Amino acid sequence: xxxxxxxxxxxxxxxDFIQKENTVGYVFAAPFIIGFLAFTLIPMILSLYYSxxxxxxxxxxxxxxxxxxxxxxxxxxxxxxxxxxRFVFVSVPLRLAFGLLVAYLLTRKAKGVxxxxxxxxxxxxxxxxxxVAIVWRELFSINGAVNVMLEGLGAAPVNWFGDxxxxxxxxxLMSIWQFGSSMIIFAAGLKEIPAELYEAAEMDGxxxxxxxxxxxxxxxxxxxxxxxxxxxISAFMTFTQAFVITGGGPMDSTNFYALYVxxxxxDFFNMGYASAMSWVMLVIISIFTVIVLKTSKYWVHQx
Amino acid sequence: xxxxxxxxxxYHILILAFGFVMVYPVLWMISGxxxxxxxxxxxxxxxxxxxxxxxxxxxxxxxxxxxxFSVFFRNSLFVAVVSTIGTVxxxxxxxxxxxxxxxxxxxxxxxxxxxxxxxxxQVILIPQYIIFHRLGLVGTYLPILIPNFIGRAFFIYLMMQxxxxxxxxxxxxxxxxxxxxxxxxTRIIFPLLRPxxxxxxxxxxxxAWDDFMGPLIYLQxxxxxxxxxALRNFADTTSVTxxxxxxxxxxxxxxxxFVMFLFFNKQxxxxxxxxxxxx
Numbered sequence: 126x127x128x129x130x131x132x133x134x135x136x137x138x139x140x141d142f143i144q145k146e147n148t149v150g151y152v153f154a155a156p157f158i159i160g161f162l163a164f165t166l167i168p169m170i171l172s173l174y175y176s177x178x179x180x181x182x183x184x185x186x187x188x189x190x191x192x193x194x195x196x197x198x199x200x201x202x203x204x205x206x207x208x209x210x211r212f213v214f215v216s217v218p219l220r221l222a223f224g225l226l227v228a229y230l231l232t233r234k235a236k237g238v239x240x241x242x243x244x245x246x247x248x249x250x251x252x253x254x255x256x257v258a259i260v261w262r263e264l265f266s267i268n269g270a271v272n273v274m275l276e277g278l279g280a281a282p283v284n285w286f287g288d289x290x291x292x293x294x295x296x297x298l299m300s301i302w303q304f305g306s307s308m309i310i311f312a313a314g315l316k317e318i319p320a321e322l323y324e325a326a327e328m329d330g331x332x333x334x335x336x337x338x339x340x341x342x343x344x345x346x347x348x349x350x351x352x353x354x355x356x357x358i359s360a361f362m363t364f365t366q367a368f369v370i371t372g373g374g375p376m377d378s379t380n381f382y383a384l385y386v387x388x389x390x391x392d393f394f395n396m397g398y399a400s401a402m403s404w405v406m407l408v409i410i411s412i413f414t415v416i417v418l419k420t421s422k423y424w425v426h427q428x
Numbered sequence: 429x430x431x432x433x434x435x436x437x438x439y440h441i442l443i444l445a446f447g448f449v450m451v452y453p454v455l456w457m458i459s460g461x462x463x464x465x466x467x468x469x470x471x472x473x474x475x476x477x478x479x480x481x482x483x484x485x486x487x488x489x490x491x492x493x494x495x496x497f498s499v500f501f502r503n504s505l506f507v508a509v510v511s512t513i514g515t516v517x518x519x520x521x522x523x524x525x526x527x528x529x530x531x532x533x534x535x536x537x538x539x540x541x542x543x544x545x546x547x548x549x550q551v552i553l554i555p556q557y558i559i560f561h562r563l564g565l566v567g568t569y570l571p572i573l574i575p576n577f578i579g580r581a582f583f584i585y586l587m588m589q590x591x592x593x594x595x596x597x598x599x600x601x602x603x604x605x606x607x608x609x610x611x612x613x614t615r616i617i618f619p620l621l622r623p624x625x626x627x628x629x630x631x632x633x634x635x636a637w638d639d640f641m642g643p644l645i646y647l648q649x650x651x652x653x654x655x656x657x658a659l660r661n662f663a664d665t666t667s668v669t670x671x672x673x674x675x676x677x678x679x680x681x682x683x684x685x686f687v688m689f690l691f692f693n694k695q696x697x698x699x700x701x702x703x704x705x706x707x
Contacts, residue, residue, distance in 0.1 A: 149609040150531020156518040157525075158537060160578020165544060168555035175555065182561060230443065237440070243693050244447040247454065250696075251685055253638045255656040256678035259663045260457040263468070263671070270456060273471040302450070306700050313701035354546075362548050365640045369660055383550055390554050391645055403551045410548055 176401035181394040192401035202402065204377050205385040206409070212293060212381065213360045216300040221352055224307030229341065231308075232315045242312070249305025257299075258369035262286075265295040289378035292371050296379060299366060307352045314348035315341070346425040354414055361410050382406055454682075460675035461485070468671040481672055485680070488673035492662055493650050497677060500658040507569060507643075507654055508636040511576035515632045516625055519579040523587035524613050528599065545581040549641075557645060567649065572642040576632075583628040589702050590624035591617065627699035630692050634685060655681045 142148055151158070176192055178185040196202050227245055231238050251257050264270050265285040272282035285291050318341065326336040342349075364383040367373060373380035373388075386406070390399035455475050460468055461484055463477040491497045525531070526538050560571040594617065602616050603609075618625075643654045653661070659681055663674055689696065 144608055146529055146609075147531045150525050150529040150534055152610075153521045153525030153529065153613070154531070154534070154537060155521075156577060157522045157541060157579045157584070160518075160575070161537075161540060161544065164556060164575050164578060165547070165552055168552040168559065171555040171558065172551060175558070180558075182558070230439075233439075241443050241447060242697065243689075245450055246693075246697070247451055247689070250634070250689055251454065251682050253640075254682060254685070255638075255640060255659045255663075256457065256681045257453070259659065259674065259678055260453055260460075262663075263460075264453060264456070266471075268469060269471045270473050271471075273473055277473075302453075309697055309700045358546060358548060362550060368640075369663075386550055386554075390557070396554055396558060400554050403548075403554060407548060407551050414546070 172400045173404060175397050176404050178397045179395075180397040180400075182396065185397055188397070192398050193405075195398065196401060196405060201377060201380065202385065205380045205382050208293070208378065208380055209361060209363075209382040212297060212300075212363065213357060216297045217353065217356050217360050219297075219301045220304045220356060221307055221349065223301060224304035224352070225311050225345070225349070227304065228308045228311035228315055229337070231312065242309070245308060246305035249303040252299070252303035253365065255365070255369060258366050261295060261299055261366070262370045286371055287375060289376045292375055292378045296363075296366055296370065299370075300360065300363070307356065310352055311345065311348060314345050318344045343426045347427070350417070350421050350425050354417055357413060357417070358410060361406070361413075457675055458679050461672065461679040463672055463675070465671050468675070484670075484672035484676040487670055488662075488677040488680075491658065495650055495653075497655070497658065497680070499651060500653055500655045501680075503652060504637060504654040504656070507572060507639075508633050510569075510573050511636040512629050512632045514573065514576035515580050515583060516629050518577050519583035519628060520587055520618060520621060520625065521613070522579040523584045523591060524617055526584065527588040527591040528596075528612075528617070529609065541581050541584060545585075553641070553645075560646070566646055567652075568646075569652070571646045572639070576636075580632070583632065586628060586699060586702060587621060587624045590621060594620050623695065624699075626692070627695045630688055630696055631699055633688065637684060 175185070177187060177189060179188050179191075231241055231245075248257075265272075267282070267284055267287070269285075271285070276282055283291055285295050322340050322344070323336055326340055331339065362383050363381050364387065367379050367381045367384050368387070371379040373384050382402075383406075386399050386402045389395040389402065456473075459475045459477055462480050462482065463472070463484075464479055464481050467474075467478055489497045491500065522541075526534060526541075556571070556575075557566070560566055565571050598616055598620075599612050602612050607615060638656060639654070640656045640660070643657045647653055647657060650658075650661075659674075659677060662677060
């Protein structure tokens with residue numbers, strides 16, 4: 126009799142335990158917590174460790190800071206940093222500017238606005254695909270449609286992928302072309318701006334241009350900040366387009382950071398060196414993110 | 429015509445003209461899929477082919493190395509469907525934990541989740557590869573599929589936003605009727621979450637369908653290639669002279685994306701505007 130009560134009590138407490146808020150919370154959050162530990166935290170620690178070794182897939186020894194020293198003497202590496210920075214600084218501001226401009230043009234209550242939005246979003250939707258990368262390569266090839274068009278306009282054809290000074294431009298254009306998601310986020314932000322503000326400005330005699338700079342931009346600045354940071358991070362990681370379209374060439378002129386990391390990690394299996402490179406990348410991205418956040422207090426208006 | 433109508437018409441013409449320039453590369457690809465090789469090689473700007481070569485599709489479909497594109501499409505579909513189901517289900521569970529359950533450390537883990545949104549994936553790519561290599565899983569689909577079952581910060585956030593709009597009284601009423609915290613999720617929250625689930629599923633399907641890096645480093649046997657890897661190999665084989673066939677397969681690879689966009693573009697736009705997903 127006594128034993129039976131105890132069993133009941135025990136099973137009762139187990140049931141109780143399962144129903145406790147803490148247990149329920151951790152059961153449902155388990156995929157994230159386990160996933161974070163297994164696929165983010167442990168890999169990060171491992172990669173930090175590998176960056177101090179000459180690990181290839183067969184094994185490796187501790188070599189201290191050697192990888193990092195080697196990085197700063199690696200001209201191809203320094204070039205890849207510069208190439209990436211150039212790409213980020215040209216493509217991100219233009220992408221945001223187009224996104225904002227088109228979002229602004231499409232806020233008026235005209236017929237067909239949602240159709241137009243879909244039209245302008247289409248390139249972004251498919252832009253990450255290999256199919257589009259292949260098309261881009263053909264469009265800008267020496268006998269491609271872009272050169273045919275240039276010739277039609279009376280300009281000289283450009284050897285886009287043969288000239289180290291030009292090879293970056295098709296990639297930048299492709300990135301700007303995909304302003305769709307910034308556009309949608311800006312459009313959502315524009316909807317939040319109260320119409321009274323514009324009406325008041327109109328009463329004060331402000332024209333469209335003035336009210337754009339005095340009302341739209343300040344009200345939208347938190348959204349601009351968000352878009353800027355997210356687009357910057359993803360631009361720093363650009364890989365697929367360069368991999369398929371230019372392969373990093375000619376003469377490393379489009380050898381983006383992510384591409385160079387990939388070459389060392391998966392073509393040469395210099396996993397240790399590539400790990401050091403990806404940590405330096407994380408530091409560079411963090412520095413730029415912090416700079417943007419720090420300067421944001423001068424140009425982002427709260428409320 | 430008064431001034432206002434003229435202004436209106438100019439607006440629509442300008443928007444349409446610029447829109448045409450935007451989608452021109454896509455249209456050019458689609459028309460290229462029907463063009464003759466010589467017409468493609470001369471860089472014709474025409475969107476209507478001189479002669480319609482429907483056989484481009486049949487030629488492309490044959491694939492390479494004796495493997496047809498039906499295999500690649502099946503592989504892509506498998507990878508995309510499994511990772512979509514995994515991501516959506518796990519994200520829904522995690523969102524429920526963060527938005528409805530008060531557990532110790534929930535704020536900490538939520539902060540960690542937000543931080544992972546900003547983490548460049550390259551930093552963990554190499555060690556992840558090494559781990560999967562040690563486990564002997566390189567060359568299988570598992571390294572591509574498993575990481576989808578741990579939720580994705582963007583979708584968790586999207587679903588949490590949505591759950592805010594589900595009144596807490598529903599949970600309480602269900603508990604009165606004998607539900608517990610688990611069945612509240614399965615019977616109340618999960619069914620009501622449907623719009624957010626659909627949005628997340630569409631976006632994740634796109635990502636998985638387009639994914640290149642994962643299949644590139646983990647898949648080795650051509651029989652296992654996804655469409656994106658197959659296309660890239662198809663386009664890179666030096667022996668390829670059949671441009672029309674390449675465009676035909678490129679067009680086909682985007683077909684699922686186009687079709688889904690046609691049906692779900694509203695959900696997609698809503699999802700992007702609430703969370704800022706999709707770079």
